[in-house]
Amino acid sequence: NTVEVATGVLKEIERINRDIPQLHIIPIIDTSDYIQRSITNVGTTILYGGVLAVFVLLLFLRIIISTAIIAVTIPISMVATFALMYFNGFTLNLMTLGGLALGIGMLVDNAIVVLENIYRLRESGQDPESAAVKGSQEVMAAVIASTLTTLVVFLPLIFVRGMSGIMFKQLAYVVSFSLACSLAVALTLLPMLASRVRTPVIVEKKNGTAQGGKIFHITGRFFAWLENEYKNFLRFALNHRILILGTAFLALLGSLLLIPLVGVELMPATDESEVRVYAEMAVGTRLDLVDRSFQKIEAIVKREVPEIKNTVAYIGGSSWRARGSNTGEMRIALKPVKERTRSSDEIAAALRKKLIFMPGVKIRTRAGQGLFLLRIGTGGGEKVQVEVRGHDLETSDALARRVEEIIGNVDGITDTRMSRETGTPEELIVVDRQKAADMRLTVSKIANMLQTVLSGTSAGNYREGGNEYRIRVKIAGAEKKDLRDILDLPITNAEGERVVLRNMVEVRPRRGPVLIERKDQERVVYVTANISGRDMGSILADIREGLQSVPVPRDFNILFGGDYEEQQKSFRELLMSFVLALVLVYMVLASLYESLRYPFVVMFSVPLAAIGVILMLFLTDTTFNVQSYIGCIMLGGIVVNNAILLVDHINLLRRRDGLPVQEAIIEAGRRRLRPIMMTATTTILAMTPLAIGIGEGGEAQAPMARAIIGGLLSSSLITLVVVPSVYALFERKKLKAETSAVVEQADRQSQKSLDEVPT
Numbered sequence: 001n002t003v004e005v006a007t008g009v010l011k012e013i014e015r016i017n018r019d020i021p022q023l024h025i026i027p028i029i030d031t032s033d034y035i036q037r038s039i040t041n042v043g044t045t046i047l048y049g050g051v052l053a054v055f056v057l058l059l060f061l062r063i064i065i066s067t068a069i070i071a072v073t074i075p076i077s078m079v080a081t082f083a084l085m086y087f088n089g090f091t092l093n094l095m096t097l098g099g100l101a102l103g104i105g106m107l108v109d110n111a112i113v114v115l116e117n118i119y120r121l122r123e124s125g126q127d128p129e130s131a132a133v134k135g136s137q138e139v140m141a142a143v144i145a146s147t148l149t150t151l152v153v154f155l156p157l158i159f160v161r162g163m164s165g166i167m168f169k170q171l172a173y174v175v176s177f178s179l180a181c182s183l184a185v186a187l188t189l190l191p192m193l194a195s196r197v198r199t200p201v202i203v204e205k206k207n208g209t210a211q212g213g214k215i216f217h218i219t220g221r222f223f224a225w226l227e228n229e230y231k232n233f234l235r236f237a238l239n240h241r242i243l244i245l246g247t248a249f250l251a252l253l254g255s256l257l258l259i260p261l262v263g264v265e266l267m268p269a270t271d272e273s274e275v276r277v278y279a280e281m282a283v284g285t286r287l288d289l290v291d292r293s294f295q296k297i298e299a300i301v302k303r304e305v306p307e308i309k310n311t312v313a314y315i316g317g318s319s320w321r322a323r324g325s326n327t328g329e330m331r332i333a334l335k336p337v338k339e340r341t342r343s344s345d346e347i348a349a350a351l352r353k354k355l356i357f358m359p360g361v362k363i364r365t366r367a368g369q370g371l372f373l374l375r376i377g378t379g380g381g382e383k384v385q386v387e388v389r390g391h392d393l394e395t396s397d398a399l400a401r402r403v404e405e406i407i408g409n410v411d412g413i414t415d416t417r418m419s420r421e422t423g424t425p426e427e428l429i430v431v432d433r434q435k436a437a438d439m440r441l442t443v444s445k446i447a448n449m450l451q452t453v454l455s456g457t458s459a460g461n462y463r464e465g466g467n468e469y470r471i472r473v474k475i476a477g478a479e480k481k482d483l484r485d486i487l488d489l490p491i492t493n494a495e496g497e498r499v500v501l502r503n504m505v506e507v508r509p510r511r512g513p514v515l516i517e518r519k520d521q522e523r524v525v526y527v528t529a530n531i532s533g534r535d536m537g538s539i540l541a542d543i544r545e546g547l548q549s550v551p552v553p554r555d556f557n558i559l560f561g562g563d564y565e566e567q568q569k570s571f572r573e574l575l576m577s578f579v580l581a582l583v584l585v586y587m588v589l590a591s592l593y594e595s596l597r598y599p600f601v602v603m604f605s606v607p608l609a610a611i612g613v614i615l616m617l618f619l620t621d622t623t624f625n626v627q628s629y630i631g632c633i634m635l636g637g638i639v640v641n642n643a644i645l646l647v648d649h650i651n652l653l654r655r656r657d658g659l660p661v662q663e664a665i666i667e668a669g670r671r672r673l674r675p676i677m678m679t680a681t682t683t684i685l686a687m688t689p690l691a692i693g694i695g696e697g698g699e700a701q702a703p704m705a706r707a708i709i710g711g712l713l714s715s716s717l718i719t720l721v722v723v724p725s726v727y728a729l730f731e732r733k734k735l736k737a738e739t740s741a742v743v744e745q746a747d748r749q750s751q752k753s754l755d756e757v758p759t
Contacts, residue, residue, distance in 0.1 A: 001091055006032030028312045029333055034272050035094075037336060038697025042097040042690075045698075049104045049686035050074055056685055057108065060678045062219055066119065069193045070111040076189070077107045077181040084177045090170050098690070098701045099174035102708070105686025106150065106638070107178060109679040110143045110186035113645060116675045118194045132195035136187060142648035145592040146641035147183045151176050152584035153637035156577035157630070164570045168630055175634075227670050234669050234724060238662055241725045248608060248722050255614040262614060263535025263623035265383070266567040270699045271337055271344045273309075274368025277301065277330040277351065279361050283421050283514060285326040290315050293361050294328050301332060304354050305347055307340040309333040326421075331368070337696055344368065349532060352414065364415035366530045382528035383536050384413065385562025386543070389522045390555055393513060397422060399556060400525040406546040407527060412534030419517060419526035426512040427483055435504045440493040446504065449491050454478050483507065519561075526561070535623050540564055567626075574629045581636045582606065589644070593651070597730060602643040604726045605719045609639045609711035616710025622703050631707030638683070638708065639715035642676045643723045650727060661731050665724045673720065680716035684709050 013025045053074070057067045078100060090096055118135030122128065154172035157165070237244045279297060281290055294313055301311065315328040334344060342350075344367035355363040366382070386407065388400045400418050408416045429450065431443045451457060456474030463469075478486070487505065490498040517524050531539055540560060552558055582603070589599035613632060617624060649668040653659045659667065691709050693702030 003032045003035055006030055026310070028310050029274070029331055031272075034696060037695075038094055038700070039092060039097060041695035041697055042094060042101055042701070044695070045689040046097065046101045046104055048689040049101060052685040052688065053105050053108055053682040056678065056682045057112070059219070060223075060674065060681075061115075065197055066115060069190060069197075070108050070115055072193070073111045073182050073185045073190070074104060074107050076185050077178045078104075080181040081174055081178040085174065088173065090173070093170070094697060094700060095167060095171045096174050098704075099171040100178065101690045101701065102171075102634070102687060102705065103175045103178045105683035106175075107182040108682055109641065110147060110183050111190050112678045112682070113139050113143055113146075113675050114186045114190055115194060116678070118191065120671065128195045128197060132191040135194075136191040138652065139645070139648075140187060141592060142645050143183065143186060145588055145648075146644045147179055148588045149585045149640050149644065150179055150634075150637040152588055153581035153633055155584060156580040157633065160573045160577055162569055162573060163566060164573055164626055164630075167626075171630075223674065227673055230673050230720070231666055231670050234666055234721065235662075237721050237725050238665060238728050241729050244721060244725045245729070248718055251611050251718075252607060255611040258614050258618050262617045264537030264567075265535055265623045265625050266563040266570070267625055268623065268627060268699050268703050269345065269367070270697060272368050273334040273336060273344060273696075275305070275332040275334065275344050275348045275351065276366055276368055277332070277355065278364040278415075279328045279330075280364075280417075280421075281326045281361055283326050283424060283511075287316060287325050290326060290328055293358065294330070296358065297330060297355060297361075297363075300354055301330065301351065304351060305332065305334075307334045307342065307347065309335050345532075362417075364417060364530070366415065382415070382417075383531045383563050384529040384539060384543070385560070385564070386527045386547075387519065387557075387559045387561045388525040388527065389519070389557045389559065390553070391523055393516075393523075395553060395556065396420075396523065396525050399550070399552070399558070400527055402550055403527045403547065403558060406550070407529050407543055410539055410542045410546065412531050412539050414530045414532050416527065416529040419515075419528065421514040422511055424512050424514050426510050428508040428510055430506045430508060432504055432506060439499045439504055440495050440497075441491065441499065441504060446491065446501070449489075449501070450486075453486060453489065528562070536563060536567075537623075570626050571629065574626070574633065578629075578633050578636060581633055585637055585640060589640070592644070592648070598647060598651075601723060601726050601730055602640050602647055605639050605643045605715045605723055606636055608718045608722060609635050609715040611718070612710035612712070612714025613707050614710075615714070616706050617703075620706055622706050625703055627701065628703040628707040631704040632711070634704075635708055635711040635715075639711055639719070642672075642680065642716055642719050645676065646672050646719070646723055647727060650724075661728065665727060669720065669724055676716065676720065680712055684712055 010027060010030075013027060017024055054067060054071050057070055058064070061067050061070075081100065084090075085092075085096060114136050117139050118131050121131040121135045126134070154176045157168050157172040159165070160168070277297060279290075279293060281293065294315055298311065298313065302308065311330060311332050313328060313330040316325045332347075334340065334347065337343075348365045348367045352363065352365045355361075355365065384407065386403055388396050388403060390396045390399070397420065400420065404416050404418050407413055431446050433443060436443060436446060448457070452473060453475050456472040459471045459473045461468050462471055475481070487500075487502040487507070489501055491501055493499050517526070544560075547558055550558065586599050586603060589602055590596055593599060613628075613635070616622070617628060622628065646668060649672055650664050653664040653668055654661065657664075687705040687709055690698075690701050691705035693699045
């Protein structure tokens with residue numbers, strides 16, 4: 001646990017500073033500070049979300065005691081979830097707290113449906129006990145099914161591998177368990193509390209004033225007007241089903257056309273209060289010259305970035321990757337987000353403009369992305385990474401330089417870099433095979449002799465006291481000797497004669513690579529770059545188009561790696577999860593309705609959620625990434641909940657009360673309108689603080705919340721009209737039969753009236 005380790009280290013630093021006053025140790029980079037601030041921010045978001053959810057309940061219910069009964073669900077479910085986290089060894093992190101922040105609005109959904117139905121029966125004159133029993137029984141199947149549909153979408157996430165699985169497994173557990181707890185509370189504790197409320201249900205008086213006061217009267221009139229208008233519109237929709245469904249299809253088609261305008265990337269960029277500066281000079285540059293250049297860089301940084309908390313510089317390569325002495329890195333820790341006006345990206349861009357003109361130094365700057373990159377394991381900080389794979393060094397270098405040139409010309413690209421640095425002086429020793437043969441020597445014997453001289457050859461092992469030591473034979477100080485002295489050494493040929501090495505070899509000076517990297521057992525050159533002002537998906541599309549003009553020799557490949565490679569893996573895994581989630585949702589619905597047809601009516605609301613998701617991502621300038629993908633998977637289980645309640649109540653009215661299809665649809669729509677609006681509004685408003693993404697780490701969870709809010713907005717509004725229309729379309733034969741029966745009855749009635757008229 002990063003925070004625990006960092007806290008322990010900081011305590012030790014304090015103790016050392018106290019015990020040894022001559023020494024003063026200062027922590028420079030502390031990622032636990034960002035984690036703690038982010039977790040505090042998510043905790044505040046949960047609090048704001050809960051307050052907004054309770055406010056919506058009060059607005060709709062207009063009775064404090066009813067609001068309090070439902071609000072009890074939130075703390076009980078959350079406390080039970082903390083118990084699960086404790087026994088499963090989960091920590092309070094961005095994922096677990098983010099799951100609670102996402103689920104806090106959904107925790108009251110079941111309670112809303114149950115309590116609203118109980119109070120509807122009480123308004124019809126039933127006593128509290130019977131209303132509590134019958135009210136909860138009426139909606140029990142629908143509430144269980146709607147919770148199960150939300151839970152089953154998380155089941156595939158538990159089995160997702162790779163980075164997505166690691167990140168979202170705990171989120172899936174937390175949301176699932178909290179919703180299961182809220183279901184248990186809604187079906188047990190809540191009916192009991194509702195049955196104990198003896199105060200009469202507030203009703204409108206004939207004179208137009210309400211016992212609950214002016215606010216109650218105004219809201220009551222508004223809800224009554226809303227129900228009447230909805231009934232009229234629903235009647236119109238049922239009579240013009242093709243028009244309604246055609247309009248919904250056109251809206252879906254129009255939103256799909258916006259997809260190319262929504263950017264794609266792996267993870268949302270986060271402001272982690274850190275900026276990194278990378279400097280690179282010509283290969284072979286002396287360390288003191290690099291140091292002098294870095295002193296100038298540090299002076300410019302100090303002048304241009306007043307938001308600095310502290311800095312640390314590494315010269316001679318980074319601390320974790322082998323590089324030449326001609327490179328260096330500077331990490332700049334910034335003040336917290338609340339204490340500055342510029343983001344880390346803006347500071348990096350401003351520094352790039354100031355440092356780019358330094359003579360003899362190639363500068364790259366970027367905002368620190370340590371936390372997410374440590375989880376992802378993509379290998380580097382740059383967003384764009386192209387791999388040039390092949391054995392021949394010269395060909396791969398030429399290809400990589402061409403790729404770097406193409407990438408550099410793409411709009412939105414900054415700080416291009418080739419990973420293979422060439423320029424290290426080398427002496428290539430070439431054996432003349434003819435001369436070696438004349439001297440009775442083989443190439444392998446000459447090579448083995450050079451290996452023994454320069455790096456040593458194993459000559460057996462030495463054992464002492466149970467320990468074993470390898471014996472390596474080599475010339476002492478060979479790495480410091482002049483090459484001419486080494487070539488003057490004699491070598492014994494097959495006939496036992498001593499031959500001077502110089503007579504059979506040729507020395508060719510050249511410049512070689514500082515480092516040769518390999519991936520999947522192939523030599524590889526990475527061409528990397530940062531991005532600015534554009535999303536990763538559109539930039540990679542432009543790069544791919546430019547690379548089509550590059551002729552690739554045989555046995556060479558040009559591939560995309562880094563974030564793109566990880567994104568493709570994650571998206572494939574999540575797509576499979578999404579499909580599996582929809583299949584599981586269908587199975588739950590088929591079990592509820594005991595029909596293979598009605599689940600299609602309910603699941604018609606799932607594609608309509610895409611309208612809101614795409615529009616929300618487009619309007620908020622949010623990219624489609626792993627977080628928003630998880631939001632879409634969650635939507636697959638959430639958006640069907642309202643349709644489940646509606647279809648279940650239509651079937652109940654037809655089965656129990658014997659209502660005709662159209663009357664059952666209209667009456668069920670009128671009764672379910674308020675709970676559907678309440679559940680959707682509480683979920684949306686509870687997620688709004690998370691979607692705004694304010695504060696430390698807020699950007700990480702925002703895309704998920706925005707996707708869910710957009711999908712809920714569109715699906716809730718469209719579900720109220722489209723799902724009844726689809727239901728009527730599925731039952732069109734019965735609807736026609738009922739309409740014909742009504743017309744025939746009217747004709748018989750009118751004929752009877754005419755017969756009774758005296759002539």
